[in-house]
Amino acid sequence: MNRIKKIWNWIDDRSGYSDYALPLLKHIVPRDARWWYVFGSATLTAFMVQVLTGICLAMVYVPGGDEAYQSLKYITEDAFMGSIVRGMHYYGASAMVMLTVMHMLQVYLHATYKYPREMNWMSGVVLMFVVFGMAFSGQLLRWDDNGVWSVMVAAEMAARAPFIGPWLSDFIFGGQTVGGSTLTRFFVFHVFVMPGIIFAGIGLHLMLLLRHGVSEMPNADQPVDPATYKKEYESRLEKTGVPFWPDAMWRDVVFSTFVVLGIVACAAIFGPPSLSSPPNPSNIHSNPMPDWYFWWYFTILSTLPSSMETWIILGSPVLGFLILFLVPFLSNKGHRAPSQRPWSVGIIVFGLTSLVVLTIYGYYKPWSPDFGVKPLPESVIGASSGPVFEGGQLVHQKGCLYCHHIDGYGGHRGPVLSDIGQKLTRQDITIRIMNGGYNMPSFAGSLTSEELSNIVDFLLTRDESQKPQTSK
Ligand code: HEC
Incomplete structure (x- = not known):
């Protein structure tokens, strides 16, 4: 006991424990x-x-x-x-x-x-x-x-x-x-x-x-x-x-x-x-x-x-x-x-x-394209065959939905297209798709003219004011 105390006193004296650490x-x-x-x-x-x-x-x-x-x-x-x-x-x-x-x-x-x-x-x-x-x-x-x-x-x-x-x-x-x-x-x-x-x-x-x-x-x-x-x-x-x-x-x-x-x-x-x-x-x-x-x-x-x-x-x-x-x-x-x-x-x-x-x-990350988007179901496309139906599938296949949102489907990189048919004419939409824009690629080289016209046909049906009648 005495010895331990002695050792401790030695440490305390040389290190200054009681003077510095204890007061802390x-x-x-x-x-x-x-x-x-x-x-x-x-x-x-x-x-x-x-x-x-x-x-x-x-x-x-x-x-x-x-x-x-x-x-x-x-x-x-x-x-x-x-x-x-x-x-x-x-x-x-x-x-x-x-x-x-x-x-x-x-x-x-x-x-x-x-x-x-x-x-x-x-x-x-x-x-x-x-x-x-x-x-x-x-x-x-x-x-x-x-x-x-x-x-x-x-x-x-x-x-x-x-x-x-x-x-x-x-x-x-x-x-x-x-x-x-x-x-x-x-x-x-x-x-x-x-x-x-x-x-x-x-x-x-x-x-x-x-x-x-x-x-x-x-x-x-x-x-x-x-x-x-x-x-x-x-x-x-x-x-x-x-x-x-x-x-x-x-x-x-x-x-x-x-x-x-x-x-x-x-x-x-x-x-x-x-x-x-x-x-x-x-x-x-x-x-x-x-x-x-x-x-x-x-x-x-x-x-x-x-x-x-x-x-x-x-x-x-x-x-x-x-x-x-x-x-x-x-x-x-x-x-x-x-x-x-x-x-x-x-x-x-x-x-x-x-x-x-x-x-x-x-x-x-709404600013980046969402590569995991699901295709549009028929209920959203609003047709089960014909150009509008084809177009509704193409917007998924061609990657438009990576960036664009339509009735609850798709990413948020670009503007929502749910009522684009109400805002833009056939010609506007065609030009936009062909030329692309700020942060939108040009599709002039990657769509056939039939695909393009199907997509535009489909987009023109996107019209909120029409929706209650068409869906009935
Ligand atoms: C990489 C992302 C991206 C992809 C893929 C993309 N777009 Fe876009 N799109 C944008 C952005 C961003 C804008 C808005 C910028 C601008 O107006 O230049 C835009 C604008 C538009 C507009 C005009 C919208 C408005 O309210 O003025 C239309 C229509 C459109 N895109 C259709 C399409 C179609 C159809 C496809 C597929 C063939 C497509 N986009 C693929 C990003 C994209």
């Missing part, structure tokens, strides 16, 4: 710091899950063009616990992105970025963007059609940077084209560079947290005044504060445990994302799809008018970063309570709504 655990925090405050520590927990599972994956994964797929297949199908670990890394990434954003929203809602915690916020914004970078580069390491989405977007972004564009894309891709060396580059970013930045960033973030203390819940009667804030905060802490451990920290422990359990459950129940077929970078899928947390961005990029692309592709991440980074400089004093800051609440509601809507859009 025991430092006094406001008593009202309740469930609102659990997101930050949960983000840290999710990060630890990513580090641990990532190390396991990196022991087997081969970041080479030909071997990447094989090694992932081995991890998923044969390696001991491989499927669970890969699944945890995948769902852990989702958890980390979600928790980072939730943590940021909570801090913004309660205006914790105001004096004296401006730098806590700024370091957090940097961390959040690096977390996005991790999620983004991680997709590529899967080295399949969808993973390649992130390279294509990164390529577009890098190449559009003024002056340094070509140099930058060379640097990111490790060459002129996307290939094995691109994979090696992304692996290095994903495994060394960005985690290094995150570790350092978390260190700074936590140091600042201790320096300024955990914020109190905002109170409408206590606007922040930099001249007196620190004094007031300390005197309130003295009166009502509690030690971080165990009085406040147990909530973080409980929530973090649920997060980890959730990640493990998802990995066990749904498994890691499937590996379709060995990827072939020279034959990139025409419609790659990023992981769900980037669908909103995918929607923006896909629906942009092409004239605005450069500005938005290059400008929006930079602008988004700058605006968020500089939030504390827009206002670092005054009210923190949401009830006194209706604009901020409005911004959160608007931002979240747009995110959800854009994400749903990204899922349905």
